[in-house]
Each structure stands twice: as C-alpha cells, then as structure tokens.
Amino acid sequence: MIIDKVLENNQNFVENFEGEELGHLPKMNLCIVTCMDTRLTNFLEPALGIDREDAKIIRNAGNTIVGEDVIRSVAAAVYSLGCEEVMVIGHTNCGMKNANVDKIKSSMIEKGVPEEEINKVDLSKWIGSIEDEEINVIETVKKIKEHPLIADGIIVHGLIVDIVTGELKVLVKG
Template identity: 55%
Template sequence: MKSDAKAEVGQTESLEKGSVLKEILEANQKFIQQFQPVKLSHHPRKKIAVVTCMDTRLVDFLEPAMGLKRGDAKIIKNAGNTVPAEVIRSLAAAIYSLGVKEVLVVGHTHCGMAHVDEQKLANSMRENGISEEVIAGLNLKEWIGAISDEESNVKEMVKEIKASPVIPSQVPVHGLIIDIETGMLRVVA
C-alpha cells in the first residue's frame, strides 16, 4: 500500500540519523504485545480538563499525584501552562464536544518559564544557527512566554479563563501548584 511504503521510507530515513525513534518503535513493539486492546469513550469519566506544563518531570507524575487514570481527564500542556487564547480553544472543545464541566490549571514549582534569561536564550538560538535578523525581530521574553512567577501565572490564567466570553460562567475553574519534588498539591485560586 502506498501509505505504508511512505511510512517505511520515513522510518528508515529517521533511523539513519541515529534518532531516538528506533528506540521508541522498539519499546512500542513490546508494549503492544502485552497490551489488551480496549475501547474507551473520548468523554472523560471525571468530566474535567487539566491545563498544565510540558515539563518532563510532570510526565508519569502529575496524573498519579492527582489520582487520574486513563480515560479520566483531558490534559492540555504547553511551556509554562500559559497562552490563554490557545488554552481556551482547547477548553472550548473539551466543554462543548466532550462533556467537560470543570477546569483545573496546575502550575508547578521550579518552572523553567519563570526563569527565562533573554541573553542566554538569544545565545542558544545563535548557536543553533538562527539568524540575527530573526532574533532581532522577536521580543524574546514575550515570544517564548516567560512568566514572572508560578503562582501569579496560575492565578492570571484562572482569571482569564473565567473572564472568557466563550467559556460558560457555570464551569468552575481552579488554580493549583504542584511541588515538583514531593508531588504535593496546593490550591491557589
């Protein structure tokens, strides 16, 4: 089949680059051999959406720390759990099409987005071959979505979601911070 042939070509090209893809596909082979296929609803059982950060330390940590299992919640993640307009789009889809009735914004301690150093960022872009013209054309802190501190950011996000004309006023929106070392949740909004 044409699409399968294409997939194989893509796969081979990637493997030649010595990428992590090979390792991931091997892990996947093992996973599917032991996994019992199951059909779940795409409507989350707990009728909640969680907005959180892309941080690697939250992977396989935030969900167990919240008691959430497969099928329980929609999870939205970006750098610094910020950018209200885009988060609101995903929340709207979750609320209007997928039965979500409650929203939790969960920031975390020691978030990289609260410690953005503009000069270091520019240098790293230069080292990676990004042109001076492109760098100069950006307000780096704003563009990358730097936040002042984790707690204020969560409070601001909760406020913006609640104030949105496309989010129903009856949907509760909570703000929490998770301690990235202990897993303890604290309600802040």
C-alpha cells in the same frame, strides 16, 4: 536517532499491552491545563488520583496562555467533550520561571532561525517566561475566566503541585 529507540520501545509495548477500546470523553468531566515539564509524566495523574480516560490534559511550557491555543483547547474540552470544570495546575521549580531569553535567542540563532525573525516578537512574552509559579497560575485562571468565548458558569480552579512531594496547594477554588 531517538526515533529508532522510540520505535523499538513501541514494538515492545505493543507486544506486551492488552489493548482495549476507550471512549474519548473524559469520565470526570475535567479539563487540566498544566506544564509540559518531564517531571510531571507519570507523577501528576497519580498525585490527582486520576486514570487514563478521566480528564483532558493540555500541556504547554509553564502552563501559560500565550496566544489562543490553550483557550481553543479548553473551549473544545468544555463545549465539545463535556468538561464541566477546568484546573490550571502549575508546579514548583518550573523551568519557565525566569527563562533565560538571551540563551533561548542564542540557541535559536545557532539552530538557524534568522535574527530578524526573532526580533519580530517580544521573545520573553512569546516563550512564556514567568516570574512566579503561583502568580502565573492565578493569571492563567483569570485569562481563562475572562475570555469572551468561555462562558461565565465554567468553573476554573488554580493549583500548584509540589514537584517533589506531590502535595497540592489550592490557589483559586472555582
């Protein structure tokens, strides 16, 4: 099982790690909404020049807003944890671009999700399938800025990071 390997790795980590007490407030007063793509792990933070403790990072499939969870997390970062700026950072070659909803539905059924439950939602919208990474970032920025619980003065940027080179492209500045 994967958990056994993770626990073994954790034991090795703990034995070799010099722990330190860190604060929970982001030093840069920055909140980042980004994708859960595995290629961003140990890549995005160095590409941005940020370290542990610098920013609150919210990850989800395709850095999209489906429902209220992302907005809730952004609001917590802003109103409770002192974030002053938000960056929505998408990436090139996103797996959520044109996600195969039929394949997802088949996999859900195969794993035991009743088809009648799947049919209760628009699976494409629910899963957060996107057509274009840049448009998705711009739309996500707009959703955050226009949400009634996000104050007008909150600065929200939109960027794309090249998944190969790490180069940032600004799509929306503040």
